[in-house]
Amino acid sequence: MGVEVLSVSVDSVFVHKMWNEHELSKMINKDIPFPMLSDQDGSIGKMYGIYDEDSGVETRGRFIIDPDGNVQGFEVLTPPVGRNINETIRQIQAFQHVRNTNATEVTPAGWRPGKKILKPNPDLVGNVWKVWKVSEAFED
Numbered sequence: 001m002g003v004e005v006l007s008v009s010v011d012s013v014f015v016h017k018m019w020n021e022h023e024l025s026k027m028i029n030k031d032i033p034f035p036m037l038s039d040q041d042g043s044i045g046k047m048y049g050i051y052d053e054d055s056g057v058e059t060r061g062r063f064i065i066d067p068d069g070n071v072q073g074f075e076v077l078t079p080p081v082g083r084n085i086n087e088t089i090r091q092i093q094a095f096q097h098v099r100n101t102n103a104t105e106v107t108p109a110g111w112r113p114g115k116k117i118l119k120p121n122p123d124l125v126g127n128v129w130k131v132w133k134v135s136e137a138f139e140d
Contacts (some may be wrong), residue, residue: 003092005034010045010058013038050076064091066099108132 009016016036024032037044045051045058052059062083064073072095077083094107097117105117108128116132118124124131 001089001092001096007032007034007036008039008044008058009036010039010042010051010056012040048074062088064088064095066095 007016011019013036016038020032020036039045039058042051042053042056042058045061048061048063050059050061051057059076060079060083061074061076063071066072073091075083090110090112093113094111097111097113098106103120105119108116108118111117118128118131
């Protein structure tokens with residue numbers, strides 16, 4: 001997909017190594033396929049607003065950053081709720097589509113490659129429903 005994935009946490013590189021060797025690699029039958037970075041002082045988490053000073057931990061955040069360094073999307077979840085990699089992939093594909101078309105085509109909610117896109121113009125305002133049905137967002 002032409003993206004770079006990084007994992008960042010306040011845990012040390014030693015904790016990351018143990019987690020990969022004793023947990024993750026057993027779940028996916030291989031080593032983690034991306035770098036795990038240590039942010040022990042929370043400086044990266046502070047920049048993204050996910051570092052909790054009181055507990056010294058970071059909430060779980062996912063940030064989609066474009067090639068220009070701009071945050072295009074983010075999601076922050078509390079630890080009890082897991083993330084959805086399929087939704088992350090869908091969003092990356094949507095952001096890439098919009099970027100590749102210089103925003104002459106935009107992707108409605110739930111868009112997936114091959115589905116209808118929208119072409120922004122004054123006539124579209126108030127008429128999106130004629131071009132795209134809400135139910136398409138929920139199709140598999």
